[in-house]
Amino acid sequence: MYPDLSYFFHDVFGTPVDNWLAAFKTFGLFLAVAILSAALLLKLELKRMSRKGVFEPAEERFVVGKPASFQDLGGSFLLGFAFGYKLGYIFSHFAEFQADAAAVLISLKGSWFWGLALGGFWALLNFLEKKSRQLPVPQEETREIYPHHRIGDITIIAALAGIAGAKLFDLIEHLDAFFEDPIGTIFSGGGLAIYGGLILGFVAVVAYLYYNKIPIRPVMDAVAPSLVLGYGIGRLGCHFSGDGDWGIANTAPAPDGWFLPDWLWAFHYPRNVLKEDVPIPGCVGEFCMQLSEPVYPTPIYEVAMAVVVLAILILVRKKLPVAGMLFFVYLILNSITRYSIESIRVNVRYQSFFQFTQAELISIAFLLVGAAGLVYLYIKREKLGQQGKTV
DSSP: OOSBHHHHHHHHHOOOSSSGGGGSBHHHHHHHHHHHHHHHHHHHHHHHHHHTTOSOOEEEEEEESOOOOHHHHHHHHHHHHHHHHHHHHHHHTHHHHHHOHHHHHHSSOOOHHHHHHHHHHHHHHHHHHHHHTOOSSOEEEEEEEOGGGGHHHHHHHHHHHHHHHHHHHHHHHTHHHHHHOHHHHHTOSOOOOHHHHHHHHHHHHHHHHHHTTOOHHHHHHHHHHHHHHHHHHHHHHHHHHTOSOOBOBOOSOOOTTOOSOGGGTOBOOTTOTTOOSEEOTTOOSSOOEEOSSOBOOHHHHHHHHHHHHHHHHHHHTTTOSSTTHHHHHHHHHHHHHHHHHHTTBOOOEEOSSSOEEHHHHHHHHHHHHHHHHHHHHHHTHHHHOGGGOOO
16 A cells, blocks of 8 residues: 555665655545546537537627736735645745645645745736737627636536535534544545535526526536546545555455456455554554455545446436436436445444435435436436427
């Protein structure tokens, strides 16, 4: 396992563990790759739909050749200040950052000196750049803006709302830890519930689309494959970092005919980021623990299911009669795959007449919403007409 890049480089190149590369946490890197990959796929899908005439461009007016405004300089200063505030603190407290990068990044700790310095420098660059393009008389231009031109805004909104939602749902699932240490739990680098991220991220993006008068159902179809791709890559981060999203203990021998590597059947997750449970003999470094009993490597199973779901969505995306159906197909497939894996995953179960995990309850809700959405759109297909078809 690779809790951070120093352990990966140690295995590949023989460099020492827990060096400066330890600041680059494996899960965080995979999360960043997941967000960027999903954004790229979404942009390609939206661009393809625009070529097919699904979206009408919005006309936006821009003034070119004008000097930098107070708002421009203020925005540049704030952006530069944010980077300088954090980077200055990181460089002067690198050991703390190396130990828990996420906790440092989301804390209020920072360097005022470097924040002000980089903020002022960034504002100066903006001023000089605007001045170099300034015209004697500023001119107004009209540009056509398609949804794929807004991919940056959509990605940032989805990422921020998704992380907030994932953290919120994890807090709800672990209320005992929250009540013991509210501040520490909220600002810790760990603890993310994927369904919370999907729900709050979806709500935030829909609100953005509605505000900008962008048709929602075609974008829902475009985003479905992106969600699956991002989910699969994120689960790889869970596996390689050993973040606790593994399965229940599996001490049974592999079934007859098992031809895959043994670790795909049962795995001890050595050097896991949670530092559980027993020491690894002869191990050197901060992360020298492994599970006492092997468990099902469920993140890898979820990655495999994500590949299957993504392939199905790509195959049927142009064959459904009404826009929006692909997203509801995604909800159904997502709920089935997640529910099927919950029986062998480690999870908190809610005590009631039946015992359910949070993910199982949400999976059932997603299944019902997906089925109802498909039925509703199919019944309304004639009323929706040509504009409602998938492409």
